[in-house]
Amino acid sequence: MVDIAQVTTVAALRQAVAAWRNAGQRVALVPTMGALHKGHLSLVELARSRADRIVVSIFVNPTQFAPNEDFARYPRVLEQDTAQLAGASADLVYAPPVEVMYPDGFATTVSLGGPATAGLDDVVRPTHFAGVATVVSKLFIQAMPDVAVFGEKDYQQLKVITRMVHDLDLPVEIVPAPTLRESDGLALSSRNRYLSTEERALAPAISRVLIESARRLRAGEPVATVAAEGRQTLAAEGFEVDYLEARHADTLASVSGTAEGPLRLLAAARLGRTRLIDNMAV
Template sequence: MKTRLPVARTLKALDRALAHLRAEGESVALVPTMGALHAGHLTLVRQARRKAERVVVSVFVNPTQFAPTEDFSSYPRRLAADVAALAEAGVDLVWAPDTAVMYPDGFATRVSPEGPALAGLEDAFRPHFFGGVATVVAKLFGQVRPDIAVFGQKDYQQLKVVTRLAADLDLRVRIVGVPTVREPDGLALSSRNAYLSAEERARAPALHRVLADCAARISAGRPLKAVMESGRKALARDGFAVDYLEARHAETLAPVRSVKDGPIRLLVAAKLGTTRLIDNLAV
């Protein structure tokens, strides 16, 4: 009979479960999530299982990374379904604290990241976001104390912020980035895809097509500035309201002028209706 997947909801329960997992000195990988799991998350879990002997998945919808105008209250929450999927995927432990556990009364300390967190991409449109991410990730690393933490490359700026955070604060965790998982038509998997109407969903793959076209043209030697401007216009024709479409240094996220400044990563954020989508692609 298969053992039920343990779900820790308090720090004491987490510590007991982690002590059991580490009893034989085995390595631990953490996959931080906000739940509403899809195939992309399960790909992260599979990668974590390849990298470590034990896998912990956190499920926590972090209020500090949502602005008052964003979708915190409506963000999908389906813990029972998530736990069932994680049990099937062979996860060893789910860490699912509530907000009062993560941010108890009197909580007064926050992490304020710089470097890639101030690249003028997501931070220009969601200035609260990376402070919330950095704070909750630092807490998760302190709570779980993983050897490895696995993040998706779809949230590319976030990946770079977390990588810098772990290095700068000597958190003794290796950050692993996993390539974006996509639908057959190229749309990056995201929990927010569920917000798209049928008509918007049909148009959404244009985001990846434009990225791929821009990357191909840059690789072929076309001027970078002209390619980016053409890409923005293409997205607008496809019905997107573009927040940014930028070519940046793949490691620092600093602006680049040509392929000589590379390696280059293309990053985009745009809205279809009320749904904001992000994606990125290497050149």
């Protein structure tokens, strides 16, 4: 028997959180779309170091998928996820159905600028971050956590959420968690299960190219040259490249040289039907 509570309504979530708050406990939220792996569990571990109680939300958010994306086939394995979270000592699973998050007549979204319009994932997925920001803002209002943990693998998302919390004065501390990787360097992702055997063998090239590009940038090579040659290398390896760019690590603004501030390399590329994203500090 899985020893972890699970709720599906806002009222039940708030009742649980209120009891913890009345006991003087800090609450952390780890938002996920389920299909959990070791990377997600590391977020729970980090949350445990920052709070007394951990809520993990599991919700495959339809508003962040474009019509041609993988919403219908995105893996949904709630029972397995719940068992993993019990083993990771999370306290509560919040798994609302779509009609709880988006009831009839729902008509409000979050409007974004800054990192959400940086010319990276927002070019390929123009409605994505509005969907992310809307659902995350709802989760924050529903759970009222002290802390929320987000992985650095989705780096643009992390910066979008961080900006939103700052701009809207939301009383939530955003804690970034380092990217976990397989032994060959591939960043852990729920979508890795889509890769064929041949594609899985090719996939680590994206992290190798980022490592080499970061090394070259630290050595003083031109940003535009390094990024262009990184894209060419990935294309030669069989990737369909959406982008590989060096950007300011905080704002995601374009840069022309390494002297313009801390840099972050960000990449997104497809192997077959699977879209992979990764990033690396310079």
